Amino acid sequence: MRRLSVVIPVYNEAESLPLLHQAIQQALCTQPDLWWEVVYVDDGSLDNSMQVLESLVKDDPEHTRAVELRRNFGQTAAIAAGIDHSQGEIIILLDADLQNDPADIPMMLEKMDQGYDVVSGWRVNRQDKFFTRVLPSRLANWLISFVTGVHLHDYGCTLKAYRREVLTGFRLYGEMHRFIPAYAHSVGARMIEVQVNHHPRRFGRTKYGLTRTLKVILDLFTVKFLISFANKPIYLFGGTGISLMAFSMMTLLFLLVRRLWLGTSVTRSPFFSISAMFFILGFQSILMGLIAELLVRTYHEAQQKPTYTVRRVLAPASDQT
Ligand code: UDP
Numbered sequence: 001m002r003r004l005s006v007v008i009p010v011y012n013e014a015e016s017l018p019l020l021h022q023a024i025q026q027a028l029c030t031q032p033d034l035w036w037e038v039v040y041v042d043d044g045s046l047d048n049s050m051q052v053l054e055s056l057v058k059d060d061p062e063h064t065r066a067v068e069l070r071r072n073f074g075q076t077a078a079i080a081a082g083i084d085h086s087q088g089e090i091i092i093l094l095d096a097d098l099q100n101d102p103a104d105i106p107m108m109l110e111k112m113d114q115g116y117d118v119v120s121g122w123r124v125n126r127q128d129k130f131f132t133r134v135l136p137s138r139l140a141n142w143l144i145s146f147v148t149g150v151h152l153h154d155y156g157c158t159l160k161a162y163r164r165e166v167l168t169g170f171r172l173y174g175e176m177h178r179f180i181p182a183y184a185h186s187v188g189a190r191m192i193e194v195q196v197n198h199h200p201r202r203f204g205r206t207k208y209g210l211t212r213t214l215k216v217i218l219d220l221f222t223v224k225f226l227i228s229f230a231n232k233p234i235y236l237f238g239g240t241g242i243s244l245m246a247f248s249m250m251t252l253l254f255l256l257v258r259r260l261w262l263g264t265s266v267t268r269s270p271f272f273s274i275s276a277m278f279f280i281l282g283f284q285s286i287l288m289g290l291i292a293e294l295l296v297r298t299y300h301e302a303q304q305k306p307t308y309t310v311r312r313v314l315a316p317a318s319d320q321t
């Protein structure tokens with residue numbers, strides 16, 4: 001039997017919730033061979049979202065859970081809380097505002113059945129303001145695809161399905177839920193993109209504006225660093241260090257040659273200080289890389305994090321304990 005958890009962060013969405021729950025029930029109740037639950041996370045809502053959730057849990061206790069956070073921690077933290085409190089091995093993230101359509105879920109489940117680990121929703125007809133939302137999001141998608149090497153049309157779309165295995169070992173900080181696909185790719189997840197519906201907001205208002213794009217770009221640095229260099233930081237720091245030192249040496253060589261040919265002073269040229277500065281910077285950078293290597297070892301060993309991920313193991317039954 002397949003086990004599905006739909007995880008939904010909720011911040012001031014009281015009017016949408018009953019309709020949303022109905023839509024989910026409609027989409028899932030006809031699915032054969034499926035155990036499912038919806039985990040709502042109330043992210044410190046100021047309206048009566050929590051009361052609405054209480055009544056949803058009362059009406060449909062078999063399929064509904066609600067987690068109430070003590071204050072507003074932000075969408076990413078709410079999602080993390082929901083995942084921690086969910087039980088399914090397939091996790092689908094969804095927004096509470098009815099902009100995503102639960103009717104897309106069965107199609108995504110089908111893709112999961114075909115063996116994909118991540119099914120990424122793509123809002124082809126996005127219904128949001130063009131200049132403050134759609135345009136920055138296009139640029140962000142392009143930038144994230146370029147930097148991480150994982151090409152998706154719509155990182156910002158919450159509606160995505162994940163196999164639980166590809167989510168473990170990844171803590172969500174800041175605005176980072178949108179980077180889960182990039183991370184999942186780095187642990188070897190099989191990924192596919194599907195087109196999903198998108199509706200304009202009917203109740204309440206969006207919680208975001210342009211400032212989020214800035215946060216997303218800053219997060220991108222962290223994610224790129226973590227994905228590409230978290231295991232071998234010396235490659236980044238040492239590489240930078242060696243390049244700087246090579247540059248410094250070349251400048252020095254240029255000064256020496258000039259001295260021999262033209263008799264110009266080496267030490268009185270501004271290039272001399274530049275060369276010295278680059279040398280020191282490069283040396284420092286290599287030392288920083290070594291410290292980072294120490295940190296990485298503490299990180300992996302303290303948390304017993306493996307440096308690899310296993311899809312499956314084939315072994316005779318007698319081997320398994
Ligand atoms: N949300 C949340 N905590 C927050 C902000 C938003 O849990 O601090 C939830 C919100 O209730 C919604 C989802 O995150 O379910 C996406 O928010 P919103 O619709 O405002 O974002 P947009 O769709 O405009 O990007």
Ligand code: MG
Nearest residue numbers: 095097099206
């Ligand atoms: Mg929305």
